[in-house]
Amino acid sequence: MKEIFLLIVLLFAGMISSSAQLRTVEGKVLNEQSTTMTNANVFIKGTIDGSITDSLGYFRFTTTQQGELTLCVRLLGYAQLTVQVPETKLTGLVLKLKPDNVTLDNVVVTAGNFRLKGKGQFGKMSAVDIVTTAGSTGDLYHSLRTLPGVQMVGESGKLFIRGGDSNETQTYIDEMHVLSPYTTTGDNIPVRGRYSPFMFEGINFSTGAGSTEYAQGLSSVLALNTKDVSPITKIGMNASTVGVSGGGTQAFDKGSVSVSLDYQNMEPYYSVLPNRLHWINPYQLISGSSQIRFNPNPGSVIKTFIGYNRTTFIQQLTSPDNLSTRNFGMKDDNIYLNSTFQKTTESGYKIFAGAAFSLKNQNIDNAVIQTDTYHEKEWEIHLKTKVTKRFTDFLRLNAGLENFIRHDETGYMYSSTVHTDSINHSISALFATAIFNINSNLYAELSDRMEYTGINDEWNSNPRLALSYNLNGIHFSGIVGKYTQLPENKYLMLNKKLSDEQCTQYVGGVYYEKNDKVYRIETYYKTYRDLALQEPSVLNSDGYGHSKGVDVFFNDRDLIKNFEYMLAYSFNLSKRKYQEYTELSTPQYATTHNASLSVKYSIPALKSILGITNRFASGRPYHDPTKSGIMNSTTGYYNSVDMSLTYLASKKVIIYASASNLLGRQNVYNYTYSADATSPDGYRKTPVIDSSSHFFYIGIFITLSGKTAYDVSNF
Amino acid sequence: MKTIKSLMCVLFLSLSLVISAQEFAPVVQNVNNAKDVSELIQVRSQLERFIVAQPQQWLAEYYLAYVDVQLSFRVPDKDDKSKYLSEAETSLNNLTALKETDKSELFTLKGLRLYALIASDPQTNGPKYSGEIINDYSTALGLNPNNPRAVILSTLFNNDMAKFMHQTYEGFQKDVDKAAALFAGENKTALTPTWGKGWVDFALTKK
Numbered sequence: 001m002k003e004i005f006l007l008i009v010l011l012f013a014g015m016i017s018s019s020a021q022l023r024t025v026e027g028k029v030l031n032e033q034s035t036t037m038t039n040a041n042v043f044i045k046g047t048i049d050g051s052i053t054d055s056l057g058y059f060r061f062t063t064t065q066q067g068e069l070t071l072c073v074r075l076l077g078y079a080q081l082t083v084q085v086p087e088t089k090l091t092g093l094v095l096k097l098k099p100d101n102v103t104l105d106n107v108v109v110t111a112g113n114f115r116l117k118g119k120g121q122f123g124k125m126s127a128v129d130i131v132t133t134a135g136s137t138g139d140l141y142h143s144l145r146t147l148p149g150v151q152m153v154g155e156s157g158k159l160f161i162r163g164g165d166s167n168e169t170q171t172y173i174d175e176m177h178v179l180s181p182y183t184t185t186g187d188n189i190p191v192r193g194r195y196s197p198f199m200f201e202g203i204n205f206s207t208g209a210g211s212t213e214y215a216q217g218l219s220s221v222l223a224l225n226t227k228d229v230s231p232i233t234k235i236g237m238n239a240s241t242v243g244v245s246g247g248g249t250q251a252f253d254k255g256s257v258s259v260s261l262d263y264q265n266m267e268p269y270y271s272v273l274p275n276r277l278h279w280i281n282p283y284q285l286i287s288g289s290s291q292i293r294f295n296p297n298p299g300s301v302i303k304t305f306i307g308y309n310r311t312t313f314i315q316q317l318t319s320p321d322n323l324s325t326r327n328f329g330m331k332d333d334n335i336y337l338n339s340t341f342q343k344t345t346e347s348g349y350k351i352f353a354g355a356a357f358s359l360k361n362q363n364i365d366n367a368v369i370q371t372d373t374y375h376e377k378e379w380e381i382h383l384k385t386k387v388t389k390r391f392t393d394f395l396r397l398n399a400g401l402e403n404f405i406r407h408d409e410t411g412y413m414y415s416s417t418v419h420t421d422s423i424n425h426s427i428s429a430l431f432a433t434a435i436f437n438i439n440s441n442l443y444a445e446l447s448d449r450m451e452y453t454g455i456n457d458e459w460n461s462n463p464r465l466a467l468s469y470n471l472n473g474i475h476f477s478g479i480v481g482k483y484t485q486l487p488e489n490k491y492l493m494l495n496k497k498l499s500d501e502q503c504t505q506y507v508g509g510v511y512y513e514k515n516d517k518v519y520r521i522e523t524y525y526k527t528y529r530d531l532a533l534q535e536p537s538v539l540n541s542d543g544y545g546h547s548k549g550v551d552v553f554f555n556d557r558d559l560i561k562n563f564e565y566m567l568a569y570s571f572n573l574s575k576r577k578y579q580e581y582t583e584l585s586t587p588q589y590a591t592t593h594n595a596s597l598s599v600k601y602s603i604p605a606l607k608s609i610l611g612i613t614n615r616f617a618s619g620r621p622y623h624d625p626t627k628s629g630i631m632n633s634t635t636g637y638y639n640s641v642d643m644s645l646t647y648l649a650s651k652k653v654i655i656y657a658s659a660s661n662l663l664g665r666q667n668v669y670n671y672t673y674s675a676d677a678t679s680p681d682g683y684r685k686t687p688v689i690d691s692s693s694h695f696f697y698i699g700i701f702i703t704l705s706g707k708t709a710y711d712v713s714n715f
Numbered sequence: 716m717k718t719i720k721s722l723m724c725v726l727f728l729s730l731s732l733v734i735s736a737q738e739f740a741p742v743v744q745n746v747n748n749a750k751d752v753s754e755l756i757q758v759r760s761q762l763e764r765f766i767v768a769q770p771q772q773w774l775a776e777y778y779l780a781y782v783d784v785q786l787s788f789r790v791p792d793k794d795d796k797s798k799y800l801s802e803a804e805t806s807l808n809n810l811t812a813l814k815e816t817d818k819s820e821l822f823t824l825k826g827l828r829l830y831a832l833i834a835s836d837p838q839t840n841g842p843k844y845s846g847e848i849i850n851d852y853s854t855a856l857g858l859n860p861n862n863p864r865a866v867i868l869s870t871l872f873n874n875d876m877a878k879f880m881h882q883t884y885e886g887f888q889k890d891v892d893k894a895a896a897l898f899a900g901e902n903k904t905a906l907t908p909t910w911g912k913g914w915v916d917f918a919l920t921k922k
Contacts (some may be wrong), residue, residue, distance in 0.1 A: 039756050041760035041763050041764070042760075043760070043763075043764045043767070045767060046768045047764070048742075048761060048764045048768065049764075050764055051760070052756060052757060052760045071852070074763055074767075076798055076799075076802060079796070132842075156778075231847075231850070232846065232847060234846075298808070298811070298812050314751075384882065402732060447798075514794070515792070515793045515794060516793060516836070557836070557838070557839065562837075562838050564838065565838075600838075602837075602838045602841075604879060607879065607881070628792045646842075648795060648879075648880065651849075651876055651880060688913075703846075706846070707849065707850050708846040708849055708850045708852070709845060709846050709849050710842060710845040710846045710849075711846035
């Protein structure tokens, strides 16, 4: 007991004596450019002795601490600075702050990339933003068509970016490849995204010169991220002009499980609003998906997603000569399974591992002519692992390995003729990126992707260099990069030795973003070579081409209260000799001018958000066999005014309505020609147009659980 | 010797707690009394020093998140608002990992932060976060039905929503009275969150 008493006495004595001597600490705080920093918090580590800097960057405080001091400086956006200050030098201090890792990693603007997720959650494009964009009809891919660089190919619905073909754009979910991201439809009926936009919280859309981490995307990459946590337990359902769906999420302490079931049937819609197509069995889609998220500890996430859907329809098609009909019957099964693991270790390593499996199984009756059958089964396994670590303020490294195992088999049967084909192959790659923060305004990224494609036994090195410079909030960025991709399976099946298709991209841009205003302008030049080319007698890799253009984008959410506008314009010149284009010509999907103006207006008095989008594209090239040359003609321009209205009927009921092409313009995408002896020039000319002038969507979203409201997402 | 050692440990621990409580109480006072941005930044810096000294203490981190939300209401620049709300989110995430954290208070503050996000950009964030706010407040009330901050903030939000829907929120007066009574009975000296009385006064002006 004596000892304890002594200890207490000593302790108090120490405290009293220490409070006796006051010492002054003073100095100033600067950043790397020697600009004075206001409101920086300067204090002695482990105590509350300290002060904040004034408008000239000066601080001054007193302390009772003795001996050498450990000073800490903290300021938002800067890394915490810790310095040892000797007893004799407590005044006239000059402390320099450096940007923190979050700032270093986030403020970088990279050409070609639309980080719709943005910094933190403030620039995040949510499902609500997507569905309230008129013309999106609730679909992710349709809503992306309001961004620059995306070409208006109305009859397809797929993404055609900057003069590139749609198969040059790849979709990734949580870093893992998706083999068939689009729904299966009939001829000239636009596809939609297979996955609900409500599943994703991050959307990174690269319209050019994207990260070399993503494989097999010659033009562009759409990287989607699902939620890491879904903290709300909820149940919801919806009914619309195209079907019904329902589902919900059960949240647990360390994770959550979401389930969604969806049934679409176009029969009721077509019975009320008939279209130009003839349906025996209208489009039907049954789908189910589920995601399990598990957060074993704050730095780790394990996610597993599984989605299944089955599409069926029978469409009556008329032969080009108008003499016979056939019942084109589609059965399509699609499975996507994706499991990922992410962990941030205490030493700052970010570790990622993932596996994905995609399967497409398609059976078509009367595919080309009456009584034939076509079958295709395609699957892919994608395995990927990577690690990221910031080593110093100057350097961050990112490296990984991935492997794709692919299989595709087709079978065509007509009377006694059976023709089958198949390919099995794999792609292996090693990728690495070094990110240099040269100073807080200048950033460089040097990367390479070494890829081996087994089918043609080819090695490729895809280097990429990106530079970004920030001049008082105006960002300049330039990228040069090489990209490769295997030719489409239909060509590989005919010639397994086709080379990997190559694209070199040069992108430069200027960006400015401040207080809800975004301005960006980009220019690009792309050269293509080793493209698959179907010459009269041989299929080879002698195809080539180029594409160049300018993209402009303005977005302002601060102009008028409750009002937002988005203006995108793209100019593109693209020429190719590839596939069936045996002469250098502009491909059928490429348009020179594309523009879209999208506005949204919230009307609190009506509890509504009104959206109007006008999209314009100049005419599409097409081939007229009565004239000389190929791709020798141009269709009329495309224009569509779309409208959407989101109405909060009550806090548990949301009604969403949209209508396309309000002006009823008949947009012609292409013309097809068939031999017709009765016609003076020997051809019958048929326009490729939308199946109906308008598309109407009305949906009602109901929240059934008690704890949440205004929520249309089941995930 | 062993008992003496453990006794010493207990003594040290209790002593250090007393010191921090003594030092922390005036900081909480400063938080509650801060009238403008510069006073809030001042108290924010004091809280940061506490967190660096005692990272396991939930209350300093909690008040830091609260001050950041308050700052987001007061600073005029939209980018600055975003910066403070993003900092508040980091603090709230840190709090989730701390064992001592009063979870009802945590969810209340999460809700208030989302409310601030909506206030900073009602058109975009209103539809985005309304569902989550309702969930946060009801989780807070589920954990402690007598949390006056959760009672008043949830009442105000429900009332705002009802107004937006051109309806009236029937339980408004009853809930405001309940919150007022709960605030009146709160022990102001204890080292627990005590902010929020101002929202009752604000509610009374609204009716």
